[in-house]
Every structure is written in C-alpha cells, then in structure tokens.
Amino acid sequence: MDSISTALLLLILALLCLLLNTSSSKSRLPPGPRPLPFLGNLLQLRSSKDLLTSLTKLSKEFGPVYTVYLGPRRVVVLSGYQAVKEALVDQGEEFSGRGDYPVFFNFTKGDGIAFSNGDRWKALRKFSLQILRNFGMGKRTMEDRILEEGRFLLAELRNTEGKPFDPTILLSRSVSNIICSVLFGSRFDYEDERLLNIVQLINDNFQIMSSFWGEMYNIFPNLLDWVPGPHRRLFQNFDRMKNLIALSVRDHQASHDPKSPRDFIDCFLTKIAEEKQDPLSHFHMDTLLMTTHNLLFGGTETVGTTLRHTFLLLMKYPKVQARVQEEIDNVVGRARLPVLEDRTAMPYTDAVIHEAQRFADIIPMNLPHRLIRDTVFRGFLLPKGTDVITLLNTVHNDPSQFLTPREFNPEHFLDANQSFKKSPAFMPFSAGRRLCLGESLARMELFLYLTAILQSFSLQPLGAPEDIDLTPISTGLGNVPRPFQLYLRAR
8 A cells, every 4th residue: 555545545544533533613522432443333333242232231330421422423322211211201392303214214315203203103093093093992992903803812712723833924824804994994914915024124124223234233233235135135125015006005095085084094185185284294206105005014013022031931931821811711711802801800911911021121222212312311422413213111110110031921011910010111012202102002902912812822841841942033223032942732
C-alpha cells in the first residue's frame, strides 16, 4: 500500500473514531464499552454465544443504563424492571418511537403498524385497534372464533392416535387461522396451500431472525446485503408473503362493498378510498400490505411459540400439568369446553400460563424503541433519535420482582391464599405506548387453547421428564424452543 493510500485510510479511521466517540455538546450519554471504528462493540458482543447474553453481561458491568455501539449505530440499553418501567411506562411518550430494525425495515420501509413512527404510527394504531375491536377482539364474538378453531385443533390432535408427533406446524396452522379470519374474512382448511405457505414463511423467518445471521444483519445490513447466507432467504420469504397478501387484497377489491365490510382488509380499502384525495393520508396500498403482514406475523408466531414452550414445561413438570387438569375438571368438567368466564375461577391455571410466558420470554430484547425528543433519563441527557433496547429478559428475571426468577414457578403469580396475583414486571407484550396491539387476543388464545387441550389429553414426553432441555435452540428476535416430539394420552 502506497503512502497516499495509507494516509487516506488513517484519515477515514480517525473520522470514524470521531463520529463514534463524540455526541452533541448538549447530550450526556450513559457509560459503556469503548467502541472501535466501524465494528463498534462487536468484539465485546461476540464474547458470548448470542447478542442477548452479551448485552445482559454488559449490564452487570455498566449498570441498568448504558451505551453500546452495534456496528456504527449508537444504542442505549436498559436493564432490569425499574429502568425499563421508568422508560416505557413513566416516560412512555418520550420512548414511544420505533427504533431501527434492519431485517424488518428493509422490507417495510417504515410502513405498517409495527415499524412506523410519528403521525403515521398513531393513525395506523388507532385505526387498526378500532377495526380489530369491531371484529370482536376482546369480545364474545372473538371467543367464539377461538372455540370453533379449538374444535378443529382437537380433532387433528385426536387423529395422532397416541403416536409421536411434532406439534409445531399443527399449532401454527390453528393459531394463524384466528388472525387470518379477522384479516381475510375466513379460516383456511389445515391443508390449504395458502395457510401452509403463510405458516412456513413466518416460522422460517422467525428462526432466521433469531439466529446469528439475523443478529449480524441488524448490525451490518449494508455489508451483509453483499454476503451469501441464510439471511438472504429472509427477503425472499418477505416478498412471497407480500405477494400472498396482495393476491387476497385483489380478490377483496373485486367484491368490495364499503357498506358491508367482511374483514380488516375491506375496512382498510374503504379508508384508502375515503382519503385518496388527501395528500397527507397515511392509508395507501403499501401501508395495507405491510400492516396486514405485521398483524399476521405477530398473530401467528408468538402464540404458537409460547404454546410449544408451555408444552415442554408441562411435560418436564408433570405435577404442574396434573394440578392444572385437576382445576379444569373441578371448574369445567368434561361436558363442555372451557370458556373465558372460567378463568377467574381457575387461578392456578392462570398462574401457570403467566409463568410460562415469563419463563419462556418469547421476545427477550423487545423490539427497539426510539426517543422522539431530547430526554432526561436517570441523570443522562439522551438526544432525540437515540435507539433504545429494553432487555425484557432482565425484567422477567429480576430477583426484586420474582422470588426464584431462574426457575419455572407458578407461585410467582399466586398470593398466600392461592389466588391469582398480577405482577407489574410481567411484560411479554412489552409495555407503554408500544404495547402489543394483539395482547387481549393472545391472552384469550393461550387460555382457551391450553385448557381445551389439557381437558382432553395429557402431554407425554418421549423420554424422561428430567431430560427435557428447556434452553432455546436460538435467541435473537425470539427465544426459539428446541424441536421436540410428544404423544397425547386421552383422558
């Protein structure tokens, strides 16, 4: 390398160092490990098996609020219940922006309800929440949909005839049908090619985003766009999903009657038509496609993954499973399916479901937040636009909130009288302004599905319960449970 090239390289490195290590004169950033040019804190972050473990370790060294560089991108990390609660709840407006998440943003381009910001996000959230409520979310009509789908699932489970099977695809198809019925107007047969494609694409992307390749793409998206690897499949899957949704939208357009909406897509099409003359409208075709995708992804993957984690827990702890079944028998019996009204009379079952969600910790790093204005937080002055990672795993494992946080213990959600008790540190759906839109739907599904299954079957592992491995196979966007088989013993 000649002297001119060397000098240019040194100049570029110096500028990168300056960019990484200086902030605006008015900001006072939290402490953190010293970054390298371009790489940021990659060396510290790769000292553990995954990003989550590395960020959790750094919080022990630098405290509950610290600064880290994911490549060249500066991020503030919050750890522990108190810090996360102060941000998302006490200062929820300031922390209400959506931070950078390249694996999603490169597909959504900031469209859709999950990854939009500002007025667009507020308009989409208000509209989507109202439409979902109109179609029964949180109401008896939605409960009826779930009970109907539960009967289809139970029939499929009976067809296993006590033979070993992997529940992943079956659970995903059934859970996905609930949100599909709201978005597309009807459920799909379990062998329908569209439903099978939806489930396969979502499951595949969730696993890739939770892998090493997903983590690295979020840190170095521009570099990995040129590197071969499984992450390239993410965007192929995204495009296939977009095409599936677009095909359904075209079918809706051909038979659309604004006076008689059948589902979410119909309502969105009506809103687009109403605001087509408004140049500032947030309702366009791309927004419809991305919002539908966001709701479909969230409504399929999280509940299905939670149920798989819960199956593993109940097989590993058969006494817990037996006690849930005893409560079901005492409160519901065998003559009818459990309904939501039963939940208040089933505190142990409710506690087990909450504890399974806490222990499984499906989205351990939450989706990133962003500060919408300069914000004073715990003595630091964080500039507008700063991305914030809230480590929900440290909330769900906070020893100040849970007596035995590393253990599966339903007593965390029971008081001295064995009545159900809430915990402010229970945040599987996040908290504050960006609370998951489908929280009430997910809670309904988890209770109705699990109680219906345990009313009819006992979950049996293929080996000894003590040999069941509860550690996720990968941790990134989500905690993905290890593949497993089980068999069902009719009760």
